[in-house]
Amino acid sequence: MPEPMDPTARIDTRGLYCPVPILRTRDRLRWLDPGEVLEVFSDDPAILEDMPAFCRSHGHHYLGHVEEAGKAWRVRLQKTGKHR
Amino acid sequence: VKALGLLSGGLDSTLAARLLQEQGVEVEGVHFSTGFCKVDHRRALARPRDLGEPRRVRHEALRAGSDLEAPVEIVDVAEEFLREVVLRPKHGYGSAMNPCVDCRIFMLKKAAELAGERGAEVVFTGEVVGQRPMSQYRAALDLIEDESGLSGRLLRPLCAQHLEPTEAERTGRIDRSRLEGINGRSRRDQIAMAKRYEIAEFPAPSGGCCYLADPNFARRLRDLVTDRGRDAVGVEDILFLKVGRHFRLGPGLKLILGRDEPESRFLEERSEGHWTCRVADRRGALGRVDGNPDRDGMESIARLAARYSARRQEPAVEVLLWKDGDEIALAVPPADDRWARSMLV
Numbered sequence: 001m002p003e004p005m006d007p008t009a010r011i012d013t014r015g016l017y018c019p020v021p022i023l024r025t026r027d028r029l030r031w032l033d034p035g036e037v038l039e040v041f042s043d044d045p046a047i048l049e050d051m052p053a054f055c056r057s058h059g060h061h062y063l064g065h066v067e068e069a070g071k072a073w074r075v076r077l078q079k080t081g082k083h084r
Numbered sequence: 085v086k087a088l089g090l091l092s093g094g095l096d097s098t099l100a101a102r103l104l105q106e107q108g109v110e111v112e113g114v115h116f117s118t119g120f121c122k123v124d125h126r127r128a129l130a131r132p133r134d135l136g137e138p139r140r141v142r143h144e145a146l147r148a149g150s151d152l153e154a155p156v157e158i159v160d161v162a163e164e165f166l167r168e169v170v171l172r173p174k175h176g177y178g179s180a181m182n183p184c185v186d187c188r189i190f191m192l193k194k195a196a197e198l199a200g201e202r203g204a205e206v207v208f209t210g211e212v213v214g215q216r217p218m219s220q221y222r223a224a225l226d227l228i229e230d231e232s233g234l235s236g237r238l239l240r241p242l243c244a245q246h247l248e249p250t251e252a253e254r255t256g257r258i259d260r261s262r263l264e265g266i267n268g269r270s271r272r273d274q275i276a277m278a279k280r281y282e283i284a285e286f287p288a289p290s291g292g293c294c295y296l297a298d299p300n301f302a303r304r305l306r307d308l309v310t311d312r313g314r315d316a317v318g319v320e321d322i323l324f325l326k327v328g329r330h331f332r333l334g335p336g337l338k339l340i341l342g343r344d345e346p347e348s349r350f351l352e353e354r355s356e357g358h359w360t361c362r363v364a365d366r367r368g369a370l371g372r373v374d375g376n377p378d379r380d381g382m383e384s385i386a387r388l389a390a391r392y393s394a395r396r397q398e399p400a401v402e403v404l405l406w407k408d409g410d411e412i413a414l415a416v417p418p419a420d421d422r423w424a425r426s427m428l429v
Contacts, residue, residue, distance in 0.1 A: 019143050022146065023158060044141075049139055049141075049142035049143075049147070050146050050147075052150070053142070057149030057156050059153075
C-alpha cells in the first residue's frame with residue numbers, strides 16, 4: 001500500500017536550469033489529478049527557491065526537498081485544483 | 085474583473101499587481117523569456133559559484149507570483165523575439181540594440197492572446213509615463229497601446245491618472261481613483277509604495293538587466309549580423325555573445341576567450357565541432373573558435389590565447405588547439421596589446 005505522499009509521477013530535470021525545470025513541472029502537472037504528488041529531481045540550486053515560489057503562486061502544496069549526493073535535490077509537490 | 089499583467093519580477097510590475105488586487109481584481113501574470121535577460125544568463129553561468137546561495141539565482145517573476153499569490157505563466161519566446169523584434173524592429177533601436185518600443189508591442193500582443201484564453205478583460209503593466217527615454221514617454225505609450233491591439237484594455241495602474249481611462253475604468257469596474265498618478269524617473273513614489281505594501285525584497289530596477297541595452301553586447305551582435313547576415317543568426321549564437329572576449333580575425337572567423345573559469349568551462353562544454361584552444365599548461369583562458377582558420381589564423385588564435393594567459397610575459401608560449409580528436413601544438417609569442425585590442429569586438 002503506497003503512502004499518501006508517495007509520488008504518482010517523477011521527472012528528472014538534471015542538467016537543466018530554472019525556469020526549465022519549472023516549465024517541465026507545470027507541463028507534467030497537467031496530467032495529474034488534484035491530490036497527486038509529483039517528484040522533481042534537479043541539480044539546479046535555484047529549484048530550492050523557484051519551486052516553493054511556483055507552488056505558492058499556483059496554489060499547489062510544496063512538500064519539501066531531500067538532498068542527494070552530488071548537489072542534487074528531490075523536491076515534491078502536491079497538485080491542487082486551484083489553478084491550471 | 086480579471087487582469088493579466090506582464091510580470092518581470094521587478095518592483096513596478098509587482099506594485100501594479102498589488103494596486104489591482106487591493107481593489108479585488110483577480111490578477112494573473114505572464115513572464116516572457118526572451119533570451120536577453122542578464123539575470124537568466126547569470127543563472128546559467130554562475131551556478132557552481134552560487135551553490136548554497138539559491139536566492140541569488142532565483143527566478144524573480146516566480147518570486148513575485150509567490151508574493152502576490154497569483155499564478156505566473158513563463159513563456160519562452162526567444163526564437164520569435166530574435167527574428168521579429170531584435171533583428172527587424174519596425175520602430176528602430178535605442179542607444180544600443182534595444183528595440184524597446186517593438187519589444188513592448190510584441191509582448192503585449194502575446195499577452196492579449198493569452199488574456200483571451202484566460203478570460204482576462206484587462207492587460208496591465210508596471211510602466212510609468214516618462215520613466216524611460218525610449219518606450220515610456222507619452223507618445224510611445226499611446227503608440228504601443230494602438231499597435232498591440234489593446235486599445236481601451238491596456239491598464240498602467242502606476243500612472244493611470246495621467247492616461248485615458250480604459251473601458252474597465254469608464255464603466256466603474258476598476259476604480260480609477262484608487263490607481264496612481266506617478267510620472268518621471270524618480271523612484272521615490274514606488275519606494276514609498278513598497279514600504280506601504282511591506283515589499284522588502286525586489287531586484288534592482290530594470291533597464292540595466294537587458295543585454296540589448298548594453299553597448300558591449302550590442303557591438304558584438306552588430307558584428308555578428310554584419311559577418312553572417314541577419315537571416316543566419318540564431319538563438320544559439322546569442323548565447324555566446326554574452327560570454328568572454330570576442331576577437332574578429334576575419335570574415336567568418338572569430339575567437340571567443342573566456343574571461344574567468346566559469347566562462348572557460350561554459351565554452352568548453354559547448355565546443356563540439358569547433359576548434360578550441362588553451363595554453364598547454366592550462367594556466368590561461370580557454371578559447372572557442374567560430375569558423376575554419378588557415379595556418380595564419382591558427383597562429384593568430386594561439387597568440388591571443390597566449391596573451392590572455394599567466395605566461396603572457398614569456399617570449400614563446402606553447403598553445404594547444406584541438407577539434408574533434410585533432411590536436412595541434414604551436415609555440416608562439418603572445419600577441420602584443422595593441423594588436424590584440426585592434427581585433428577586439
